[in-house]
Amino acid sequence: MVSSSQKIRYNSVFPIPNPPMQAPESVDFKHVNYLWDDGAVAGMSPVERLVYRSNCLGADQRITNTGGGNTSSKALETDPLTGQEADVLWVKGSGGDLRTSSAGNFASLYMDKLLGLRQVYAAAPEKGPKTPAEDAMVGYFPHCTFNLNPRASSIDTPLHGFLPARHVDHMHPNSVISIAASKRSKELSQEIFGGEVGWVPWLRPGFELGLLMQREVEANPALKGLVMSQHGLINWADDDKACYDLTLTLIEKAARYIEERDKGEQTFGGQKVAPMADADRDALLVELLPWLRGRVTHRGERLIGTVQTDATIQRFVNSNDAPRLAELGTSCPDHFLRTKIKPLYVDWNPASEDTAALKAKLEAGLAKYRDDYAAYYEACKHANSPAMRNPNPSVVLIPGVGMIAWGKNKSESRVTAEFYNCAVEVMRGAEAIDEYIALPQQEAFDIEYWLLEEAKLQRMPPEKEFARKVVLIVGAGNGIGKEAAHRLAAEGAHIICADLSAEAAQATADELTAKYGQGIGVAGSGVSGCGPAIGLGVNITDRESIRQLLATSVLAYGGIDSLLVTAGVFLPPDREGKLSDDAWRLTFEVNVHGAYNIADELKQLFADQGLNGSVVLTTSVNAVVSKKGSVAYDTSKAAANHLVRELAVEMSPLVRVNGVAPATVVQGSTMFPRDRVIASLVKYEIPFEESGSDDDLRGKLAEFYAQRTLTKKPITPADQAEAMYFMLSDRSSKTTGQVLSVDGGLHEAFLR
Incomplete structure (x- = not known):
C-alpha cells in the first residue's frame, strides 16, 4: 500500500464547486451551502478527501470562522520503517485555515502511540484541567509523528484521536455557538437535537476535554456529536461524506430553530440610535480614524484598521441592548483571542452630539477600558503568566457609525472584524432562544494568556521593518x-x-x-x-x-x-x-x-x-x-x-x-518615451538603429550617462x-x- 503522504500534492487546495450540489435527500439546506461533489473526490486518496472536505467546510463562514475548527480522518498507511499497515490520524495541525488548507497543513500521528499517551497522562502525579501535566502532553505529540511530518499537532488533537469514529469535524458555526452560549445550553441541546447529540460543559481544549468526550461516547454509543458549551460543535461518522452531511445537517437544524424564534425588528431590543447618512458618517470617520489610531497604539506598536458600517453591524451598535451585550463580551475562545474579552462601546448619539463630544467620550472610554483590562489581568494572572499585552480595545463600537477593528496588519484587522460579526450573530441567536451568557473572566484569561498560545506567538518570525506601517x-x-x-x-x-x-x-x-x-x-x-x-x-x-x-486611504x-x-x-x-x-x-x-x-x-x-x-x-x-x-x-x-x-x-x-x-x-521611466530617447541619442551623437527595441535604445542612453559618472554604472x-x-x-x-x-x-x- 502506498502512503497517502506519498501520493498527495502537499501544496494543493482543491477547487470548490459553486452550490448547490447533490445534498442529502432528507434536508433542503437553507442556512449553509452544500458543496460536496462525488465526482470531484473519485480516485482521491484518504488525505486528499480530507483536504477536500475541509476546504468545503471552510468555504462557508456560517460553518466555521477563519482559522477556526479542525477536521480529521483515520487512514491505514504503510509504515515507512516496517512496511506494515499502520492506523494513522490525519488532523488539521496548528495554524492554517480550513478554506485554504492543503495537505501540508495536516499533522499525522500513529494512532497506537497517540492512544498510548493516555497511560502516560494517567501516571502523572497531579493531573486535571489546566494543570502543567495536561499542557505537558502537547510535548509528547511529536513522538507520535508518522512519516516525519513537520506539521505541528494542535491542542485539539486528543478530541479527534480519542473519539472512535474514522472521521471527525469540529466546527464553530454561529447557530450552534448560540446554543452553546445560552443560559439553558444543555436543555436546548436536548430539545433541538434529541438524543443524537450530547452536551459537554466548558473545558479548555486539550487532553482532559478529549478524555471527557471519550467517556461521553462510551456511556452513550448512539451519539453522533456533542455541543461544546461556550465553544462549538463536534460530530463524527465512519464515512467522510456522511460526516460532512451530518455537520451541515446539525448546523441547519440549529439555524432553523433560531430563525423560527427570531425577534425581527425587536432584535437586540430594537433601534435606539438612527444611522448617520453615508456621507456624514464617512467624513466623521476620516477625521476620527487617525486620531483614534494614535490612541490605541501601545509602546510603539501601531495598528491597522478595518471599518464596517453596513446594516448588519449597525443593527447591533444602534440597538437598545448593545451596551449590555457588549459589556458581557464574547463567549467563544476563538472569538476573543482576536476581539479581546470585550469591545469598547461608546454611548454617543450623532443626532444630538458632535464630533468633539465623541472624541471626549472615546478618551474617557479608552481610559476606563485600559483600567478595566489591567484589573482583569491583575485579578486573573498566574505566577507564570506572560506580561500584560496592549490594554487598548481591538474593537470599537460607535452608534450611528458602526465598528472599527484593529490588528497588526490589514488581514488581522479584517479577521478581527469578522470574528466580532460572528460574536454578534451568536448574541442574536442566543437572545432569540434564551439568554446570552459570556465565558467567565478567569476562563477567558486562561485562554488569552495560555502559555501554549504564548509559546506559539514566540515561535513566530520577528516582524519586518515596515510591519504595521x-x-x-x-x-x-x-x-x-x-x-x-x-x-x-x-x-x-x-x-x-x-x-x-x-x-x-x-x-x-x-x-x-x-x-x-x-x-x-x-x-x-x-x-x-x-x-x-x-x-x-x-x-x-x-x-x-x-x-x-487621503480620505479613501484613511478609510x-x-x-x-x-x-x-x-x-x-x-x-x-x-x-x-x-x-x-x-x-x-x-x-x-x-x-x-x-x-x-x-x-x-x-x-x-x-x-x-x-x-x-x-x-x-x-x-x-x-x-x-x-x-x-x-x-x-x-x-x-x-x-x-x-x-x-x-x-x-x-x-x-x-x-x-x-x-x-x-x-x-532611464530604465522604466515615463520621462523617457521612445521619441525623447532617440532625440537624446542624436543629441549626444550615439550610434543606434532606428529599428532597435525600446529597451535596446534605453540601454544605449543609460550606458552613455553611466560613463559620465565615477562608478561607470547605469x-x-x-x-x-x-x-x-x-x-x-x-x-x-x-x-x-x-x-x-x-x-x-x-x-x-x-x-x-
Whole structure:
C-alpha cells in the first residue's frame, strides 16, 4: 500500500464547486451551502478527501470562522520503517485555515502511540484541567509523528484521536455557538437535537476535554456529536461524506430553530440610535480614524484598521441592548483571542452630539477600558503568566457609525472584524432562544494568556521593518515609484499606490496583492476591505483630488505613516530650445507645488495621529548642475531641494522630511518615451538603429550617462528605491532636512 503522504500534492487546495450540489435527500439546506461533489473526490486518496472536505467546510463562514475548527480522518498507511499497515490520524495541525488548507497543513500521528499517551497522562502525579501535566502532553505529540511530518499537532488533537469514529469535524458555526452560549445550553441541546447529540460543559481544549468526550461516547454509543458549551460543535461518522452531511445537517437544524424564534425588528431590543447618512458618517470617520489610531497604539506598536458600517453591524451598535451585550463580551475562545474579552462601546448619539463630544467620550472610554483590562489581568494572572499585552480595545463600537477593528496588519484587522460579526450573530441567536451568557473572566484569561498560545506567538518570525506601517507613494504606477512600492512591501509595509493614472496605480497594487496575498478571512463574512495595497488616482496639483485620496486611504487602513513622492514631469523645449509659459507653469506645479500640496494636506493627519512620520521627496542632481536644455526642470528641482529643508522645519519634531536626488534614470521611466530617447541619442551623437527595441535604445542612453559618472554604472530604479527605503525607515531616524544623491558619482553635482 502506498502512503497517502506519498501520493498527495502537499501544496494543493482543491477547487470548490459553486452550490448547490447533490445534498442529502432528507434536508433542503437553507442556512449553509452544500458543496460536496462525488465526482470531484473519485480516485482521491484518504488525505486528499480530507483536504477536500475541509476546504468545503471552510468555504462557508456560517460553518466555521477563519482559522477556526479542525477536521480529521483515520487512514491505514504503510509504515515507512516496517512496511506494515499502520492506523494513522490525519488532523488539521496548528495554524492554517480550513478554506485554504492543503495537505501540508495536516499533522499525522500513529494512532497506537497517540492512544498510548493516555497511560502516560494517567501516571502523572497531579493531573486535571489546566494543570502543567495536561499542557505537558502537547510535548509528547511529536513522538507520535508518522512519516516525519513537520506539521505541528494542535491542542485539539486528543478530541479527534480519542473519539472512535474514522472521521471527525469540529466546527464553530454561529447557530450552534448560540446554543452553546445560552443560559439553558444543555436543555436546548436536548430539545433541538434529541438524543443524537450530547452536551459537554466548558473545558479548555486539550487532553482532559478529549478524555471527557471519550467517556461521553462510551456511556452513550448512539451519539453522533456533542455541543461544546461556550465553544462549538463536534460530530463524527465512519464515512467522510456522511460526516460532512451530518455537520451541515446539525448546523441547519440549529439555524432553523433560531430563525423560527427570531425577534425581527425587536432584535437586540430594537433601534435606539438612527444611522448617520453615508456621507456624514464617512467624513466623521476620516477625521476620527487617525486620531483614534494614535490612541490605541501601545509602546510603539501601531495598528491597522478595518471599518464596517453596513446594516448588519449597525443593527447591533444602534440597538437598545448593545451596551449590555457588549459589556458581557464574547463567549467563544476563538472569538476573543482576536476581539479581546470585550469591545469598547461608546454611548454617543450623532443626532444630538458632535464630533468633539465623541472624541471626549472615546478618551474617557479608552481610559476606563485600559483600567478595566489591567484589573482583569491583575485579578486573573498566574505566577507564570506572560506580561500584560496592549490594554487598548481591538474593537470599537460607535452608534450611528458602526465598528472599527484593529490588528497588526490589514488581514488581522479584517479577521478581527469578522470574528466580532460572528460574536454578534451568536448574541442574536442566543437572545432569540434564551439568554446570552459570556465565558467567565478567569476562563477567558486562561485562554488569552495560555502559555501554549504564548509559546506559539514566540515561535513566530520577528516582524519586518515596515510591519504595521502605511506608506503612501505618489507616482507608484511606474519607474522609481513602482520599484519603491515593491521594496517597501517586501518589508511588510501596507502600500497606497497613487498615480495620475489610476489604472497604472491599480496595476502596481494588483502586483503587490498577488505577491503578498489578500490575507485570510472575509470570504462571505460581510466584512469588506482591501489587502496589503490599494491603487488610487490622484492629481497632486489639485487639493480636492488629494483630499479624496487621503480620505479613501484613511478609510482603508485607519491612517498613514509615511509619504514618498516620486511623481514628476520633464517637458523638453521645442527645436529652437524654447519652452512655453504653460510648460514652465506645469513643471513647477507638479515638481514643486504638487509635492508641497500633498505634504501640507498630510500635516493635520500626522498631528492627529501623534505618531512619528517620515516624508521623502524625489528631487534631482540636476538641481545643482547648470546645463542647457532643461532649465525649467532643473530650477524646479532646485526649488524642490529647498522645499525639503523648509518642510523639515515646518513638520518637526513629529515628522522627518528628506529628499533623494537621482541622476538620470532611464530604465522604466515615463520621462523617457521612445521619441525623447532617440532625440537624446542624436543629441549626444550615439550610434543606434532606428529599428532597435525600446529597451535596446534605453540601454544605449543609460550606458552613455553611466560613463559620465565615477562608478561607470547605469542608475536604476532599484538604486533609488533602496535609498528611499533607508530615508523612510527608522534607520535614518535622526536625519531630516537632507537630500541624498544617488547618481553613481556625478562630480558636477558635488556640493560646493
